[in-house]
Amino acid sequence: MPTRRIDVRIGARAVPVGELIFEADGTRETSAFTYHESWLALERAFPLSPDMPLVAAPFYGRRDGERSALPLPMTDTAPDSWGRKIIELLRGTQYLTELDYLLESDDRLRIGALRYFDGPGAEATALAPPRADGVNVPRLHDLDEVIRQARAFEEDPAGYARRRAELVGGDLLAEAVGSLGGARPKVNARDREGALWIVKLPKIDDDYAVARAEVMTLRLAREVGIDACVADILNTSQRFPAALIRRFDRVGADHSDRVPFISAQTFLGLGGTAASSYEDLAMAMRRHCVDPAGQIVELYRRMVFGILIRNTDDHLRNHGFLRAPGGWRLSPAFDINPEHRPGGRMQTAISEIHGNLPSIDAALDASAFFDIDRRTAEQMTGDMARHIAGAWRRIGGQLGMDARDFSAVGAAIETEDLAKACRL
Incomplete structure (x- = not known):
C-alpha cells in the first residue's frame, strides 16, 4: 500500500x-x-x-x-x-x-x-x-x-x-x-425531523427482548438522575423489537452540527482493549474536564448504578466524553445492559485496590477516591437502589416486557446487593 x-x-x-x-x-x-x-x-x-x-x-x-x-x-x-x-x-x-x-x-x-x-x-x-x-x-x-x-x-x-x-x-x-x-x-437511521438514531437489532440467538431491557435501563438511569441517552423501542416484523438510541453527537436545528467525541479508552491514552479503573478515570477528569467535581460525582453515580443493575459490559469504549467549552465532559450514558448470567465481573475496575467484582460494599469503600464522603455515598446509593427496586418493572411494563423478559432482567437486578443497598 x-x-x-x-x-x-x-x-x-x-x-x-x-x-x-x-x-x-x-x-x-x-x-x-x-x-x-x-x-x-x-x-x-x-x-x-x-x-x-x-x-x-x-x-x-x-x-x-x-x-x-x-x-x-x-x-x-x-x-x-x-x-x-x-x-x-x-x-x-x-x-x-x-x-x-x-x-x-x-x-x-x-x-x-x-x-x-x-x-x-x-x-x-x-x-x-x-x-x-x-x-x-x-x-x-x-x-x-x-x-x-x-x-x-x-x-x-x-x-x-x-x-x-x-x-x-x-x-x-x-x-x-x-x-x-x-x-x-x-x-x-433518521427520524422525520432528520435526527440520527442508532438502531440496535435483535440477534439470531437472543432468547428474550434485549432491546426492551436496554431501553428500560436507560430510562431507569434517567429517573435516578443520570444523564443517559434518549431511547425507545421499534417494533418490527422480527420476533423481538429493536432498540432506538438517539445519537448525542449531532445537534443544531437541522441536526448537522457535529460534537467532538472520544471514548474513555482514548481519554486515558490507552490503545486496543487495555483496561483501567473508574478511579483512574476520576483522576484524569480532574485535569481535563470542565466542572470536574460535578462530573466525577456523575461518574460515581454511573458506576454504582451499573453495579446495582449488574451491568458488566462497562469496558472503556462504553464510556465517552464530549468536547465542551474549556474541556471535556461525560457523554450521555449508553450501552448499559443488565447481565442476568451469574458470576460476571466488571470490565472496568472500581479501583486498583477494590478490583472488578460488582460489589456495593467495595463501591462505598472507594467513595473517597471520587471526593465523596461515606455518608453521602450511602445516601446516594440507598436512594438509587430504592428507586430501581420500585420502578424497573413499571418501566418494563410500559415497554411491553413479557414474563420471559422480566425473568431474565429480574435475575440481574433483584439481587442481594440491591436488597442490601435498599437498607442504607
Missing part, C-alpha cells in the same frame, strides 16, 4: 486540523499526525485528546497487537466488530488496514466530529463520501429491508456477500452502518 496523506478536519464546516500520514507494508502499519499551523493558531483550538497536546511536533503510531496504528481519537471514529464484518465481506479482500476500515465509513455517519479528506483546499473530497446523497440512511419508519438484510448476514455471511448485488438498494447494510461499534447488529 503506498503512503496515504489524509487531511483531517473537524465539524460541519470541515475546519482543517492536521495531516495524517499512513503507511502499510504487509501487516506492518505506521502513522504520523501533525496539527496544521492554522489549527494551532486558532483561539478556539483544542487537543483532539488529552495525550495529543497542541504542539507542532508529530504524533507517531504503529500497529502493536490490538493497538491500532491510527491516533487514538481517530480509532474512535472507525467501525468495530459488526461494522468491520460488513466491510470485510463487501470489500471481498483478504486484508484491510486500519485506514481502510476508517475510510469505508460514511462521512455523514461517523461518530463525533472528525472528518477525513483526500487533500487540503476547498476542492478536496470527503472520504468516504455518502453513496447516494443521503438516501443511503434509512428512515425509522422504513427499516424492515435493512433488518431483513442484517438477519440474512447473520445467518449466512458468505451467502449474503454473494447475493448483495441482487438486493434492493445494493450494499444497503454497509451504507447504514457508518462507524458503529460493538458486537450486536446495528445501523443508523
Whole structure:
C-alpha cells in the first residue's frame, strides 16, 4: 500500500486540523499526525485528546497487537466488530488496514466530529463520501429491508456477500452502518425531523427482548438522575423489537452540527482493549474536564448504578466524553445492559485496590477516591437502589416486557446487593 496523506478536519464546516500520514507494508502499519499551523493558531483550538497536546511536533503510531496504528481519537471514529464484518465481506479482500476500515465509513455517519479528506483546499473530497446523497440512511419508519438484510448476514455471511448485488438498494447494510461499534447488529437511521438514531437489532440467538431491557435501563438511569441517552423501542416484523438510541453527537436545528467525541479508552491514552479503573478515570477528569467535581460525582453515580443493575459490559469504549467549552465532559450514558448470567465481573475496575467484582460494599469503600464522603455515598446509593427496586418493572411494563423478559432482567437486578443497598 503506498503512503496515504489524509487531511483531517473537524465539524460541519470541515475546519482543517492536521495531516495524517499512513503507511502499510504487509501487516506492518505506521502513522504520523501533525496539527496544521492554522489549527494551532486558532483561539478556539483544542487537543483532539488529552495525550495529543497542541504542539507542532508529530504524533507517531504503529500497529502493536490490538493497538491500532491510527491516533487514538481517530480509532474512535472507525467501525468495530459488526461494522468491520460488513466491510470485510463487501470489500471481498483478504486484508484491510486500519485506514481502510476508517475510510469505508460514511462521512455523514461517523461518530463525533472528525472528518477525513483526500487533500487540503476547498476542492478536496470527503472520504468516504455518502453513496447516494443521503438516501443511503434509512428512515425509522422504513427499516424492515435493512433488518431483513442484517438477519440474512447473520445467518449466512458468505451467502449474503454473494447475493448483495441482487438486493434492493445494493450494499444497503454497509451504507447504514457508518462507524458503529460493538458486537450486536446495528445501523443508523433518521427520524422525520432528520435526527440520527442508532438502531440496535435483535440477534439470531437472543432468547428474550434485549432491546426492551436496554431501553428500560436507560430510562431507569434517567429517573435516578443520570444523564443517559434518549431511547425507545421499534417494533418490527422480527420476533423481538429493536432498540432506538438517539445519537448525542449531532445537534443544531437541522441536526448537522457535529460534537467532538472520544471514548474513555482514548481519554486515558490507552490503545486496543487495555483496561483501567473508574478511579483512574476520576483522576484524569480532574485535569481535563470542565466542572470536574460535578462530573466525577456523575461518574460515581454511573458506576454504582451499573453495579446495582449488574451491568458488566462497562469496558472503556462504553464510556465517552464530549468536547465542551474549556474541556471535556461525560457523554450521555449508553450501552448499559443488565447481565442476568451469574458470576460476571466488571470490565472496568472500581479501583486498583477494590478490583472488578460488582460489589456495593467495595463501591462505598472507594467513595473517597471520587471526593465523596461515606455518608453521602450511602445516601446516594440507598436512594438509587430504592428507586430501581420500585420502578424497573413499571418501566418494563410500559415497554411491553413479557414474563420471559422480566425473568431474565429480574435475575440481574433483584439481587442481594440491591436488597442490601435498599437498607442504607
